Amino acid sequence: MEELVLITMDNIIREGNPTLRARAKAVSFPMSDDQKQLAHDMMEFLENSQNPELAEKYKLRAGVGLAAPQVDVSIRMTAVLVPDENDEPLFKHILVNPTILSESVKMAALSEGEGCLSVDREVPGYVPRHDRITLRWYDLDGNKHITKLRDYPAIVCQHEIDHLNGILFFDHINKKNPFNVDENTVILG
Numbered sequence: 001m002e003e004l005v006l007i008t009m010d011n012i013i014r015e016g017n018p019t020l021r022a023r024a025k026a027v028s029f030p031m032s033d034d035q036k037q038l039a040h041d042m043m044e045f046l047e048n049s050q051n052p053e054l055a056e057k058y059k060l061r062a063g064v065g066l067a068a069p070q071v072d073v074s075i076r077m078t079a080v081l082v083p084d085e086n087d088e089p090l091f092k093h094i095l096v097n098p099t100i101l102s103e104s105v106k107m108a109a110l111s112e113g114e115g116c117l118s119v120d121r122e123v124p125g126y127v128p129r130h131d132r133i134t135l136r137w138y139d140l141d142g143n144k145h146i147t148k149l150r151d152y153p154a155i156v157c158q159h160e161i162d163h164l165n166g167i168l169f170f171d172h173i174n175k176k177n178p179f180n181v182d183e184n185t186v187i188l189g
Ligand SMILES: Cc1nc(NNC(=O)[C@H](CC2CCCC2)CN(O)CO)c(F)c(N2CCN3CCOC[C@@H]3C2)n1
Pocket: 049, 050, 051, 061, 062, 063, 064, 065, 066, 067, 070, 083, 087, 113, 114, 115, 116, 117, 118, 155, 156, 159, 160, 163
């Protein structure tokens, strides 16, 4: 039976599309049905992309996050699906109007660097981000949440929130020495 796959790589805009460099618009509540449907479709994409059979079948690049501007909808909404080492959902949410309320002085960077579904090239280098953040966000029903995150989920959320502000991961890479990080940056395995 053919799975209904709503978002594929064809729907993801790439570097050069001005939407990726725009500041996305805040979402007002109650959200429209279209916006709620988009949220579900974005989370579905992440689930599909993390399923080896479906990812192969529909040629999906694996993702742990997807921001609405990446599907050319310039609103402040992102889906995150961060699995733990047993591939159980560690942090799985649709974040609406996310704001970082506070951030640690301590920085962290993924040892593998970062990629982006909207960037069709490797950009080597460490991407220094805050190791811990306190996030304020709203769910699809408009309920407010305040969540403290650290390490991997914190990095993913910062990458996604950057998309809402027109920032791409390589904007953070040290131009002179991409693998240069200062002493208060921990490299996460
Ligand atoms: C770290 C990672 N980044 C993957 N891709 N890039 C992305 O998600 C981009 C966003 C991430 C880039 C760095 C921080 C946020 C997408 N972005 O552009 C959205 O703005 C992965 F796919 C991935 N994992 C580990 C978990 N695994 C579970 C099983 O399925 C495969 C999956 C692979 N980890």
